[in-house]
Amino acid sequence: MRVDELTAECVGALSESEPRLAVHTVLERAVTDRTFVESLGSPTPGLNVLHHAADLTVLNVVWPPLVSLFPHNHLMWAAIGIYGGREDNTFYRRQGRAIIASGGKELGEGDVLLLGDDAIHAVDNPVRAYTGAIHVYGGDFFATPRSQWDADTLKEAPYDIEAVREAFAAAERAVAANGAPRSTNARS
Numbered sequence: 679m680r681v682d683e684l685t686a687e688c689v690g691a692l693s694e695s696e697p698r699l700a701v702h703t704v705l706e707r708a709v710t711d712r713t714f715v716e717s718l719g720s721p722t723p724g725l726n727v728l729h730h731a732a733d734l735t736v737l738n739v740v741w742p743p744l745v746s747l748f749p750h751n752h753l754m755w756a757a758i759g760i761y762g763g764r765e766d767n768t769f770y771r772r773q774g775r776a777i778i779a780s781g782g783k784e785l786g787e788g789d790v791l792l793l794g795d796d797a798i799h800a801v802d803n804p805v806r807a808y809t810g811a812i813h814v815y816g817g818d819f820f821a822t823p824r825s826q827w828d829a830d831t832l833k834e835a836p837y838d839i840e841a842v843r844e845a846f847a848a849a850e851r852a853v854a855a856n857g858a859p860r861s862t863n864a865r866s
């Protein structure tokens with residue numbers, strides 16, 4: 679599978695009766711396919727857009743070593759497939775006006791996770807290596823108004839993509855300060 683085939687199959691999945699499950703199947707194939715991973719090349723850390731439309735967004739997310747991203751929601755279904763490294767998800771649920779942690783899921787290479795429309799999660803890369811993941815969203819990831827929560831106070835605020843980019847940039851500065859990380863499929 680190549681990148682353009684992945685995005686075409688995700689677009690096709692929207693016509694299925696259960697788009698999320700269809701995307702899950704596509705991602706399971708993609709992230710364990712050496713040809714697909716090699717076709718990604720050596721993407722820059724951060725959010726690399728593979729497909730962006732009103733009904734579907736596909737990102738190649740390259741997490742820097744030890745990056746930690748504050749809780750946030752998407753308000754659309756999502757599917758996450760890991761092709762290199764690890765991605766730890768912490769889930770939250772609303773309780774009154776607050777959110778409380780409600781479990782987690784540690785993802786490794788080859789794993790695929792589905793998230794519902796109302797999911798709230800924080801994401802950590804727990805390893806000193808880049809993590810590579812394909813994130814598929816059932817809507818417009820960039821234009822949909824949603825929420826983020828301060829990592830310390832858990833105070834809700836409007837989602838700010840620039841805060842996300844700053845979290846990645848801070849982790850990259852730490853990489854520059856601490857020396858070269860291990861290589862993974864995400865960056866070799």
Ligand SMILES: [Fe+2]
Nearest residue numbers: 750751752799
């Ligand atoms: Fe997310």
